[in-house]
Amino acid sequence: MEFLNLIKSRIPDYAKDIRLNIDGTIARSSLEGNDAVGVALAAAFAAKSTVIIEAIKSSGAITPEEINAALTAAALMGMNNVWYPYVEMADDADLKTQAAQLRMNAYATNGGVDKRRFEMYALSASIIGKCHFCVKSHFELLKKEGMSTTQLRDVGRIAAVVNAAAQVISAEAV
Numbered sequence: 001m002e003f004l005n006l007i008k009s010r011i012p013d014y015a016k017d018i019r020l021n022i023d024g025t026i027a028r029s030s031l032e033g034n035d036a037v038g039v040a041l042a043a044a045f046a047a048k049s050t051v052i053i054e055a056i057k058s059s060g061a062i063t064p065e066e067i068n069a070a071l072t073a074a075a076l077m078g079m080n081n082v083w084y085p086y087v088e089m090a091d092d093a094d095l096k097t098q099a100a101q102l103r104m105n106a107y108a109t110n111g112g113v114d115k116r117r118f119e120m121y122a123l124s125a126s127i128i129g130k131c132h133f134c135v136k137s138h139f140e141l142l143k144k145e146g147m148s149t150t151q152l153r154d155v156g157r158i159a160a161v162v163n164a165a166a167q168v169i170s171a172e173a174v
Contacts (some may be wrong), residue, residue, distance in 0.1 A: 003055045010051060029157070080102075
């Protein structure tokens with residue numbers, strides 16, 4: 001995973017813990033196969049880090065289908081992570097009964113990958129989006145899909161570290 005070195009090279013010494021956690025969370029996660037990289041990509045999108053997005057996309061570490069699905073899930077969560085907290089914050093009984101009427105057709109195809117992977121990507125983006133409704137929904141669905149609490153912990157760890165790396169890289173670009 002050479003792309004990790006590219007990301008780490010952009011992180012200065014004051015954020016050494018973040019740099020070290022890049023390897024610890026992505027390269028050594030409990031997730032299967034390329035799942036950690038897809039989760040990292042969805043997190044990078046949610047964190048608005050073009051540097052990390054491009055590093056992952058150009059690395060060859062995940063397939064074009066996985067790239068598409070991670071970006072699709074993260075884009076949908078960009079909408080849902082705002083919509084559902086809005087409904088909750090408005091705390092209006094009538095609003096809560098109304099359909100969102102927002103297109104989410106990509107859910108029907110899981111963005112081109114299996115449901116478990118698409119939901120992992122959505123969970124990662126929702127963690128960064130801080131939508132507790134979405135986090136809980138995706139977490140519970142993934143538990144039903146057979147993922148362990150350790151694996152779901154690792155999705156959260158990857159999202160947290162990618163978000164921190166994105167913040168550091170962005171701050172250093174100024």
